[in-house]
Amino acid sequence: MKTLLVTGATAGFGAAIVERFVGNGWRAVATGRRQDRLDALAERLGRDRVHTACFDIRDADAMAAALDAIPAPFRDVDLLVNNAGLALGTAPAPACDLAQWRQMIDTNVTALVAITHRLLPVLIERRGAIVNIGSIAGVYPYAGGNVYGATKAFVEQFSLNLRSDLHGTGVRVSVIEPGLAETEFTLVRTGWDQAASDTLYAGAQPITAADIAESTWWIANLPPHLNINRLEVMPVSQSLAGLQIHRAP
């Protein structure tokens, strides 16, 4: 039986990825800050198949302690899904809160790098795989995307560079870059403004968490000689709108 570790498994993509893999014969280590959500997931899918590790991924000591405490056989990680992440705010840069910028960098970049570094030895030993969750925001700029988009550009480039460094190890590295997807993402971004979230997704038939779980499953179960480098996924309702020009009055 194979094992995956999913960061940010209390909601959205992460929870759906755990469900998809455990429902199809894998065991999972599910992480996040909300113990009640992790417990509910483990109760639903079975404690023998889901090990929960509750910690703030920005806290290096808490992360190390939680990873040290993972029991056998959950320690034998074949797939790391770096999914925990967030956007905070949609304001233009001059109006942004620096603390929110730091939180996005600490979560989406620094913590992702730290847990990857920590798990590389077991992933190499097991000829495993890494799936990083980037975003279209890391490829295409938009007003209000500022630091969030920049963190996701890091995730893309880190993924591609990791592939180069892992050359010859058999470890596969992929980055999935979703567009508009309805999860708790916009609630978090807007300070739990349900109306703002509902308005954004209304009539758009956005990507679902299950869709990204399916993409992750596909990548992980391809023949071992194939590597998906980048997978960009958008709902049909979303497309790119091009450049803007500010004209002198």
Ligand code: NDP
């Ligand atoms: P959700 O808000 O539904 O889920 C985010 C997950 O990240 C939660 O499980 C949350 O757990 C976890 N998380 C956030 N901060 C921390 C932290 N400090 N420590 C530990 N866990 C943390 O959003 P999504 O499922 O949509 O987002 C998952 C990933 O997908 C993110 O990286 C996001 O940037 C990316 N993405 C999302 C898109 C979208 O439109 N939804 C599109 C493209 C990419 P908890 O709060 O319990 O700690």
Ligand code: 8X3
């Ligand atoms: C989330 C997608 O377009 O809201 O990463 O930034 S977007």
